[in-house]
Amino acid sequence: MARGREAGGRKVLELQGLSRRYGDVVALEDLSFTVREGQMFGFVGPNGAGKTTTMRIVLGVLQADRGEVRWRGRPVDAETRRRFGYMPEERGLYPKMRVRDQLEYFARLHGLPAGDAANAAGYWIERLGVAERAGDRVEQLSLGNQQRVQLAAALVHNPEVLVLDEPFSGLDPVGVDVLAEVLADRANDGIPVIFSSHQLELVERLCEAVAIINHGRLVAAGPVEELRAGGGERRWQVEVADAAGDWVAGLDGVTVLEKHNGRLVLAIEGDEQRVLDAARSAGRVTLFSAVQPTLAQLFRQAVQE
Amino acid sequence: MRTPRTSTYDGIKLTARRELVERTMRDRSFLISTLITLVILVAIIFVPKLFGSDDPEEFDVGLVGAASQPLGQALTAQGEAAGVRIRTRQPATAAEAEAAVRDDSLDLAVVDGRELVAKDEVDEQLNLLVQAASGAVRAQQTLQEAGVEPGQIQAALAPPPLPVRSLEPVDEDARSKRTIATVAVFLLYGQLIGYCFAVSMGVVEEKSTRVVEVLLATVRPVQLLAGKIIGIGLVGLFQLAVIGAVGLVVAVASNAITLPPDAAGTIGSVLLWFLLGYAFYSSMFAVAGAIVSRQEELQNTAAPLNLLMIASFFVAFSSSVGGGDSTLAKVSSFLPPVAPLVMPVRIAGGDAALWEIGLSLVIMLVSTVAVVVLAARLYEGAILRTGARVKLRDAWRGARRQPVPGRA
Numbered sequence: 082m083a084r085g086r087e088a089g090g091r092k093v094l095e096l097q098g099l100s101r102r103y104g105d106v107v108a109l110e111d112l113s114f115t116v117r118e119g120q121m122f123g124f125v126g127p128n129g130a131g132k133t134t135t136m137r138i139v140l141g142v143l144q145a146d147r148g149e150v151r152w153r154g155r156p157v158d159a160e161t162r163r164r165f166g167y168m169p170e171e172r173g174l175y176p177k178m179r180v181r182d183q184l185e186y187f188a189r190l191h192g193l194p195a196g197d198a199a200n201a202a203g204y205w206i207e208r209l210g211v212a213e214r215a216g217d218r219v220e221q222l223s224l225g226n227q228q229r230v231q232l233a234a235a236l237v238h239n240p241e242v243l244v245l246d247e248p249f250s251g252l253d254p255v256g257v258d259v260l261a262e263v264l265a266d267r268a269n270d271g272i273p274v275i276f277s278s279h280q281l282e283l284v285e286r287l288c289e290a291v292a293i294i295n296h297g298r299l300v301a302a303g304p305v306e307e308l309r310a311g312g313g314e315r316r317w318q319v320e321v322a323d324a325a326g327d328w329v330a331g332l333d334g335v336t337v338l339e340k341h342n343g344r345l346v347l348a349i350e351g352d353e354q355r356v357l358d359a360a361r362s363a364g365r366v367t368l369f370s371a372v373q374p375t376l377a378q379l380f381r382q383a384v385q386e
Numbered sequence: 387m388r389t390p391r392t393s394t395y396d397g398i399k400l401t402a403r404r405e406l407v408e409r410t411m412r413d414r415s416f417l418i419s420t421l422i423t424l425v426i427l428v429a430i431i432f433v434p435k436l437f438g439s440d441d442p443e444e445f446d447v448g449l450v451g452a453a454s455q456p457l458g459q460a461l462t463a464q465g466e467a468a469g470v471r472i473r474t475r476q477p478a479t480a481a482e483a484e485a486a487v488r489d490d491s492l493d494l495a496v497v498d499g500r501e502l503v504a505k506d507e508v509d510e511q512l513n514l515l516v517q518a519a520s521g522a523v524r525a526q527q528t529l530q531e532a533g534v535e536p537g538q539i540q541a542a543l544a545p546p547p548l549p550v551r552s553l554e555p556v557d558e559d560a561r562s563k564r565t566i567a568t569v570a571v572f573l574l575y576g577q578l579i580g581y582c583f584a585v586s587m588g589v590v591e592e593k594s595t596r597v598v599e600v601l602l603a604t605v606r607p608v609q610l611l612a613g614k615i616i617g618i619g620l621v622g623l624f625q626l627a628v629i630g631a632v633g634l635v636v637a638v639a640s641n642a643i644t645l646p647p648d649a650a651g652t653i654g655s656v657l658l659w660f661l662l663g664y665a666f667y668s669s670m671f672a673v674a675g676a677i678v679s680r681q682e683e684l685q686n687t688a689a690p691l692n693l694l695m696i697a698s699f700f701v702a703f704s705s706s707v708g709g710g711d712s713t714l715a716k717v718s719s720f721l722p723p724v725a726p727l728v729m730p731v732r733i734a735g736g737d738a739a740l741w742e743i744g745l746s747l748v749i750m751l752v753s754t755v756a757v758v759v760l761a762a763r764l765y766e767g768a769i770l771r772t773g774a775r776v777k778l779r780d781a782w783r784g785a786r787r788q789p790v791p792g793r794a
Binding site for chain 2: 163173174186187189191221234376
């Protein structure tokens with residue numbers, strides 16, 4: 082979707098050496114990564130890895146013990162943060178407040194004058210397809226519609242950055258598509274969109290860059306393609322018809338990762354051509370291709386280490 | 387940038403306004419609770435009247451036989467002097483009179499000027515009046531028989547009443563003031579506990595729904611807390627003023643009380659003490675809300691505050707009934723948790739000296755500022771910690787970790 086800006090956008094949001102403790106518990110330890118202009122940025126990690134803490138620090142809801150967040154080269158202050166859009170995990174809305182009132186209220190808190198706030202609320206209510214429910218209390222809406230209102234609340238002040246904590250959780254496939262479309266649209270306008278998710282296939286499909294964290298530390302960060310291409314050892318899948326014996330056994334720096342119906346998945350250190358030669362001498366090679374690990378595989382590998 | 391600067395004042399104003407609008411215009415229960423309170427208030431005013439329908443200030447007395455007749459005039463005159471209306475009639479026979487007493491159409495019958503017939507126990511006041519009238523009539527007859535001039539008899543038996551010299555000024559409105567004070571205690575207590583609880587429930591709502599995270603990305607915790615307390619407090623003050631005004635109009639119109647000349651001062655002091663008590667308690671109730679993550683847990687953390695308020699209510703209620711001069715009432719005027727309920731009662735009853743009011747106000751203001759500062763810090767340290775109940779010590783420390791610079 083919103084690919085094609087891989088190297089294009091300038092680095093706008095920089096997290097530098099963020100650390101935070103809760104009592105004796107280390108929530109974040111020296112976490113750094115950067116997000117580019119117009120980038121869809123996935124933020125992944127197991128439960129309790131520190132994703133929410135990181136997002137709260139970016140939004141200024143929490144203070145970091147050490148480190149800072151910089152926006153366009155300058156430390157983020159309260160005024161800058163007012164132009165950020167934030168969607169906390171789950172809810173994040175007043176259940177008894179009416180949809181339109183709520184969106185206007187959030188817009189005004191972000192500094193919009195009353196008239197602009199009303200216009201912006203009206204626009205996003207239309208855009209996200211909840212116009213018929215604008216006068217209803219949030220608690221009367223279906224979960225999917227509540228999520229749309231939540232997104233509208235994050236967007237209503239036309240933010241320069243979007244930080245979304247698990248925005249896709251609990252959405253049906255149609256809801257996922259609507260949300261993905263809106264986010265891609267924002268990114269195309271040059272707005273960096275950072276979101277956390279456990280749905281790694283989704284992150285892989287939508288994001289051009291990711292950060293993987295575990296136990297409050299950064300494990301990997303960068304464009305998805307680069308991570309997949311350079312992630313760990315290089316993997317190859319090989320099929321050799323009529324192979325004579327175990328032709329792999331004698332090769333240096335080659336590990337068999339999987340063996341399935343005559344197809345081997347190999348981790349090869351260094352030059353792969355010598356392995357191809359060995360395969361050819363062992364039999365008829367019907368398949369020899371590089372395999373890029375999926376984000377899910379990278380994630381598991383990163384988290385296990 | 388299209389987003390102009392949002393000042394501290396704007397942050398408080400916006401959050402306070404949300405509370406006001408959502409809790410009055412957008413919530414029908416505000417209107418309902420106001421009406422219910424009014425109904426209860428009117429009931430309190432009228433119920434004594436209903437129970438007092440068998441008016442003790444009116445008596446029917448039967449005079450049987452010629453010997454009883456001279457009593458009639460004296461009895462009416464005695465009654466008038468005592469502010470009691472006594473109607474007399476003349477049953478033909480003693481038996482008829484007894485029957486009338488038995489079916490309550492007569493309160494008392496005088497038979498032949500010698501005997502009083504009552505159904506059971508005779509009304510104390512009526513008995514005194516009849517006995518006095520009987521004595522006066524007997525004395526008059528005796529003097530007449532002794533040949534004393536009618537003028538002299540008149541002078542001897544009905545001397546001009548002795549003038550009274552009061553050592554302290556008489557408060558003609560004491561009863562009305564006392565009534566206002568008693569009603570004020572109930573109203574103050576109801577408003578305080580109701581709206582303080584609304585503050586803690588509002589805090590838990592924001593915390594449990596994570597709205598607070600969105601809010602704290604735009605306003606500081608202190609602004610959010612101040613806006614909430616001010617907004618809810620204004621709703622409570624508005625409701626109190628409406629209820630007080632309507633109640634007063636009803637009470638005066640129905641002659642339940644007469645409006646004392648300083649009624650405005652009394653009502654003003656009730657509103658002032660509501661504000662002081664609300665400021666004192668609400669910030670603590672906010673902390674009770676901030677340290678829990680679910681509404682159900684709030685009952686536990688708010689319980690000590692509820693107890694404190696209930697105890698204060700009983701102290702205040704006893705001084706409104708038993709008088710505001712008691713040592714308990716005097717001492718509790720200077721105890722911040724109790725003073726907001728006791729002081730308006732003592733002021734309304736005219737029991738508080740000026741210096742007491744002044745000192746009580748100063749103590750109240752100083753301790754309220756201290757409590758608010760303390761509560762704001764605990765609130766800040768606890769509001770983002772979801773999950774288990776936050777210990778106050780951890781909340782205190784949690785707040786200190788947040789450096790102040792950079793948060794405008």
